[in-house]
Amino acid sequence: MQNAMHYVPKVAMRAEVATDLRNVFNSPDRHEADRMLTQLVKKYADSAPDLSAWMEANVSEGLTVFELPASHQRRLRTTNTLERLNQEIKRRTRVATLFPNEASLLRLVSAILSETSDEWETGKVYLTMPNSPPENGTQRKASGVPRGRQ
Structure with a gap:
């Protein structure tokens, strides 16, 4: 959404463009979103040709979210x-202020990312993945071999 605002020629048009794009992403399905996007490209072709070209080239990539399960699309x-992750990295690296070399910065950022990954894996469930393996990793292979003989 923010990227689109760079292509809006008049400040007065920003609210309208934002609403129009939001409506595309709030569509009930991919077919409707594609239809609305096509209408927007035509709508802004004369008044904002750069925006129209940008939408045609880039927005359809964002619509791949409609291929995910409906319960995941909103998030x-x-x-x-x-x-939020980038903000956390910035906040934690600002505390150090001066790094002796690039490797020390990389170590800190890697530690932050590792910590965040652990929190995502063990913390509050953000998305429930219906086809994910069980927590303890004891999922049996679908090989037809009886349990315990694999």
Whole structure:
């Protein structure tokens, strides 16, 4: 959404463009979202040709979220999780202020990412994955071999 605003020629148009794009991503399914996107490209072709070209080239990539299960779409259609992670990295690296070399910065960021990954794996469930293996890793192979003989 923020990237689109760079292509809006008039400040007065920003609210309308934001609403129009939001409606595309709030569509009930991919077919409807594609139809609405096509209408938007035509709508802004004359008044904002750069925006129209940008939408045609980039927005359809964001619509792949409609291929996910409906229960996941709401959480994964935004970059909020990624933005929050970047904020946390920035906050924790600001405390150190000065790194003796690039490797020390990389070690700190790697530790932050590892800690975050652990929290995501063991903390509150953000998404429930119906086809994920059991927690203890004891899922049996579908080989037809009786349990215990694998």
